[in-house]
Amino acid sequence: MDEFGDVATALTVGVASTGLNNCLGVAAAAAWGQRDRPLESDDVAIDEQIRRRAIYAVLSGAPPNDIRGVTNFGSEDSRLPTDFSRTAIGLDTSYEIGPDQPPAVMVWGSSATDFALATTWDRTYGEGVWVPDEWWSETPMRERVALAVERVFRRNADLGRQIRITSTSLDLEEVSRQIDEVMAQIAGSYPDRPETQIARADFEIVSPDSLPFSRYHKQRYTVRDQYATQWSATVGDDNGSLTMETLPPVPAIDDPELRNVRSLSWQVELTLVDHEIPGTRPLPNRDLLRAGEPPYRAHIRSSNDGIAFESRRFDLISAGASVEWQLARPMLRFPSLFDWAGARAQLRGLTTSLSTPGAHAELLAGLIGSRDHLADLFAGPLADGLHAFVTATRRSDPTVLPGDQGWIAHGEAFLTFHGCRLPG
Structure with missing residues (x-):
C-alpha cells in the first residue's frame, strides 16, 4: 500500500x-x-x-x-x-441480487472458531457479529454489550434481514440462557421504550451447520467507475457453446489512484448475457479456452457468474511492452450446459450422452432453429396437445422441489438450471 x-x-x-x-x-x-x-x-x-x-x-x-x-x-x-x-x-462493494437474502449472524463465544465464523460471514454477506461471552460475563460490561446488541437488531430490522444466533464453542442452551439475560438487560435499560425491546420472534438460535450459505448476495470489491468501451465477438457451435473469435476487452484499470501501482494485480471476470455457466464448479482450462489458445498465459478458473482470470500475463513480456501486452487477454470458451456436464463428467473418467428424449429434442431443435424456439413452441401452441397425451392420475400434479430447484413429475425429476448450479 x-x-x-x-x-x-x-x-x-x-x-x-x-x-x-x-x-x-x-x-x-x-x-x-x-x-x-x-x-x-x-x-x-x-x-x-x-x-x-x-x-x-x-x-x-x-x-x-x-x-x-x-x-x-x-x-x-x-x-x-x-x-x-x-x-x-478506488474500490466499491457490489453483490449479485438473488432470492433468499442471507440473515445477519451473531456468533456467541470466545473461541477462535467463533471469531472465524463471524468474520467470514461478515466479509461474505455483511452483518456478521462476534460476541465473546467473556465480555458478557463481566458485570460492568453488560450494559454496553446489551446496548450494542440492541443496535444490531434495530439496524437489521431496518434492512429487512433476519437474525440467527449461533456458537461453535457453547451449547445452544447456554447461548439461549445468555440471550435471555441480554433481553432482560435491555428491558431494564429502557423500561418506557417498548420499541427497543427484543422478543424471541426477532431472532432464531441455530447450530452453525444449519446456516444458509447462499451463492447470491456475496460481497465483492470492484474497481470504482470502471466502464467498458470495447466489445468482443463470439461464435456458437452445434452444442450451444460460445467461443471468442476476437480478443476480449483490455482489463486495464481507469481509476487514477490504482493504475499507477506497478505491483497491483486484480481478477477479471467475464460473463455473457443470457449464457450462464454453473458457478463455482471447477473445469479444466482446456474447456474454458478457445482451441489452440496457450494455457500458460493466464490463470483461468470458473467464477461465480462466468470465467475469471488474473490480470497479469504469466508468460514472457518484452521490456517496454504497452499495457495491452502486459495484461492477460485470453480467448475464452463459454460451454453450454451440455458441454459443461460433459467436462465435469470427464474429471471422474465418465462420459455423457443424450437420452432418447434428449436426442429427439435435439433433432427437433435443429429442424426448428434452436432449443429456445422449440421451448416456445412446446409451451405455447403445442401445449394443450402435448398435455392430452399424458394419462391423468391422482398423482399427476408435479411435486415442486424446494428453492426453485425443479419438479418431480410422473416419477422423474426435472431440475431447473438453478437446481443444477446448487452444491451437493
Missing part, C-alpha cells in the same frame, strides 16, 4: 500495535484494521471507560471515536477513515 503515496498515508484510525493480547484486540483489528505489525508485549492497562466504549463500537458497528489506547490515536471525527477502509482505495 505504500505505493499509493499521499493517498494511503493520510491520517487514518487503526488498532494500537501493542498491549491488546485479548478478544478486544482481535475484534478491533478485524473491524478497523492495524497498519503496523502487532508486537508481542505485556498487556497494557486501558482505562475502563475507554474499554467499554471500544467494545460497544466493535459490536455495534459505530466509528472508533476517542478510544486512544485501543486505537493508535484518539479522534472524535466520525468521517476519519480506518486502516481497514484504507485498503479499499
Whole structure:
C-alpha cells in the first residue's frame, strides 16, 4: 500500500500495535484494521471507560471515536477513515441480487472458531457479529454489550434481514440462557421504550451447520467507475457453446489512484448475457479456452457468474511492452450446459450422452432453429396437445422441489438450471 503515496498515508484510525493480547484486540483489528505489525508485549492497562466504549463500537458497528489506547490515536471525527477502509482505495462493494437474502449472524463465544465464523460471514454477506461471552460475563460490561446488541437488531430490522444466533464453542442452551439475560438487560435499560425491546420472534438460535450459505448476495470489491468501451465477438457451435473469435476487452484499470501501482494485480471476470455457466464448479482450462489458445498465459478458473482470470500475463513480456501486452487477454470458451456436464463428467473418467428424449429434442431443435424456439413452441401452441397425451392420475400434479430447484413429475425429476448450479 505504500505505493499509493499521499493517498494511503493520510491520517487514518487503526488498532494500537501493542498491549491488546485479548478478544478486544482481535475484534478491533478485524473491524478497523492495524497498519503496523502487532508486537508481542505485556498487556497494557486501558482505562475502563475507554474499554467499554471500544467494545460497544466493535459490536455495534459505530466509528472508533476517542478510544486512544485501543486505537493508535484518539479522534472524535466520525468521517476519519480506518486502516481497514484504507485498503479499499478506488474500490466499491457490489453483490449479485438473488432470492433468499442471507440473515445477519451473531456468533456467541470466545473461541477462535467463533471469531472465524463471524468474520467470514461478515466479509461474505455483511452483518456478521462476534460476541465473546467473556465480555458478557463481566458485570460492568453488560450494559454496553446489551446496548450494542440492541443496535444490531434495530439496524437489521431496518434492512429487512433476519437474525440467527449461533456458537461453535457453547451449547445452544447456554447461548439461549445468555440471550435471555441480554433481553432482560435491555428491558431494564429502557423500561418506557417498548420499541427497543427484543422478543424471541426477532431472532432464531441455530447450530452453525444449519446456516444458509447462499451463492447470491456475496460481497465483492470492484474497481470504482470502471466502464467498458470495447466489445468482443463470439461464435456458437452445434452444442450451444460460445467461443471468442476476437480478443476480449483490455482489463486495464481507469481509476487514477490504482493504475499507477506497478505491483497491483486484480481478477477479471467475464460473463455473457443470457449464457450462464454453473458457478463455482471447477473445469479444466482446456474447456474454458478457445482451441489452440496457450494455457500458460493466464490463470483461468470458473467464477461465480462466468470465467475469471488474473490480470497479469504469466508468460514472457518484452521490456517496454504497452499495457495491452502486459495484461492477460485470453480467448475464452463459454460451454453450454451440455458441454459443461460433459467436462465435469470427464474429471471422474465418465462420459455423457443424450437420452432418447434428449436426442429427439435435439433433432427437433435443429429442424426448428434452436432449443429456445422449440421451448416456445412446446409451451405455447403445442401445449394443450402435448398435455392430452399424458394419462391423468391422482398423482399427476408435479411435486415442486424446494428453492426453485425443479419438479418431480410422473416419477422423474426435472431440475431447473438453478437446481443444477446448487452444491451437493
